[in-house]
Amino acid sequence: MTVLITGGAGYIGGHAVLAFLDRGETPVVLDDLSTGSRSAIPSEVPFIFGDVGDTSLLLQIIEAHKIDAILHFAAKIVVPESIADPLAYYLNNTAKTRALLEAAVKGKVRYFVFSSTAAVYGNPNRATVNEETVPAPLSPYGMSKLMSEFMIRDVSAAYGQKHVILRYFNVAGADPKGRHGQSTANATHLIKVAIETALGRRPFMNIFGNDYPTPDGTCVRDYVHVSDLAYAHLLALDQLRLDGVSRTLNCGYGRGYSVREVVEAVRRVAGTNFEVRQAPRRPGDPASIIASNDQLVRLGWKPELHDLSVIVQHALAWEKSCVIRV
Ligand SMILES: O=c1ccn([C@@H]2O[C@H](COP(=O)(O)OP(=O)(O)O[C@H]3O[C@H](CO)[C@@H](O)[C@H](O)[C@H]3O)[C@@H](O)[C@H]2O)c(=O)[nH]1
Numbered sequence: 001m002t003v004l005i006t007g008g009a010g011y012i013g014g015h016a017v018l019a020f021l022d023r024g025e026t027p028v029v030l031d032d033l034s035t036g037s038r039s040a041i042p043s044e045v046p047f048i049f050g051d052v053g054d055t056s057l058l059l060q061i062i063e064a065h066k067i068d069a070i071l072h073f074a075a076k077i078v079v080p081e082s083i084a085d086p087l088a089y090y091l092n093n094t095a096k097t098r099a100l101l102e103a104a105v106k107g108k109v110r111y112f113v114f115s116s117t118a119a120v121y122g123n124p125n126r127a128t129v130n131e132e133t134v135p136a137p138l139s140p141y142g143m144s145k146l147m148s149e150f151m152i153r154d155v156s157a158a159y160g161q162k163h164v165i166l167r168y169f170n171v172a173g174a175d176p177k178g179r180h181g182q183s184t185a186n187a188t189h190l191i192k193v194a195i196e197t198a199l200g201r202r203p204f205m206n207i208f209g210n211d212y213p214t215p216d217g218t219c220v221r222d223y224v225h226v227s228d229l230a231y232a233h234l235l236a237l238d239q240l241r242l243d244g245v246s247r248t249l250n251c252g253y254g255r256g257y258s259v260r261e262v263v264e265a266v267r268r269v270a271g272t273n274f275e276v277r278q279a280p281r282r283p284g285d286p287a288s289i290i291a292s293n294d295q296l297v298r299l300g301w302k303p304e305l306h307d308l309s310v311i312v313q314h315a316l317a318w319e320k321s322c323v324i325r326v
Contacts, residue, residue, distance in 0.1 A: 029047045
């Protein structure tokens with residue numbers, strides 16, 4: 001049984017690679033290195049440079065490595081970018097997932113684990129969302145992932161493949177042992193941007209919107225540590241292999257922090273008071289989105305890194321180490 005990880009040179013996929021290695025399994029990685037880095041992949045891991053939309057390449061990989069499960073991380077993930085360039089998102093996240101599914105079906109891959117997102121829920125009018133909450137994406141990014149979810153369910157129903165769809169909330173942090181973290185190029189995510197500002201790599205940062213219907217007027221998100229998330233994939237795949245039941249699972253901690261609270265946490269952990277400017281709302285941002293994670297917890301998920309200070313500490317340590325690497 002070998003696992004193929006698409007996007008394994010990237011941020012979340014790279015942490016999944018480490019999670020497998022840490023329990024003595026060696027996955028195979030496929031990545032086009034468009035955002036990921038070759039150096040992120042440990043040398044013992046077989047690496048194939050290529051495109052997830054290349055069905056014939058995928059078939060060769062499936063056969064050569066006897067792949068029984070695909071974990072599909074490779075995707076574009078920036079909400080505002082998806083609004084500016086939706087076709088890139090429907091190609092990369094939707095059309096290429098279809099091509100990958102075709103290869104998986106032809107290659108008789110039994111299990112498919114998909115990186116979906118809380119962005120499928122849009123702007124839910126409730127404190128927390130569970131997996132039955134009706135999806136209503138606000139952005140092409142969320143829609144591109146939701147369309148893939150529909151394809152995956154249809155493929156399972158028609159061809160007998162089994163799947164897990166993991167809907168990630170806001171992923172942040174870095175490997176506690178310092179082996180991997182978020183890449184430095186063109187960061188847009190809040191914790192990453194705040195840390196770069198704290199380290200003086202940006203002169204200031206913006207808070208997008210202060211008139212949302214939230215306690216302090218800034219957006220609320222459920223920040224989940226990337227290593228806890230990586231572990232959720234192993235758990236979900238183990239369960240899938242055990243009982244063959246396809247599932248859709250929220251992956252968040254069930255508690256939210258506002259943008260201001262995150263900025264304060266970064267100031268506290270970094271010990272510096274960087275400049276923050278108020279900016280207009282960013283298109284596509286829901287006011288508040290927090291997971292109900294009962295289903296994942298029932299499967300046995302025991303997150304250990306849920307403290308926001310720990311998430312920031314690990315992200316900060318990674319960011320500092322990146323300068324040493326350059
Ligand atoms: O410099 C910044 C960056 C972000 N924000 C705000 O911080 C919040 C979080 O933004 P960000 O970190 O960019 O994440 P989201 O746009 O919420 O989306 C993330 O969270 C989704 C799940 O909800 C994931 O699936 C996506 O991949 C990921 O981009 C939002 O209110 C942003 O407006 C700022 O105020 N200033």
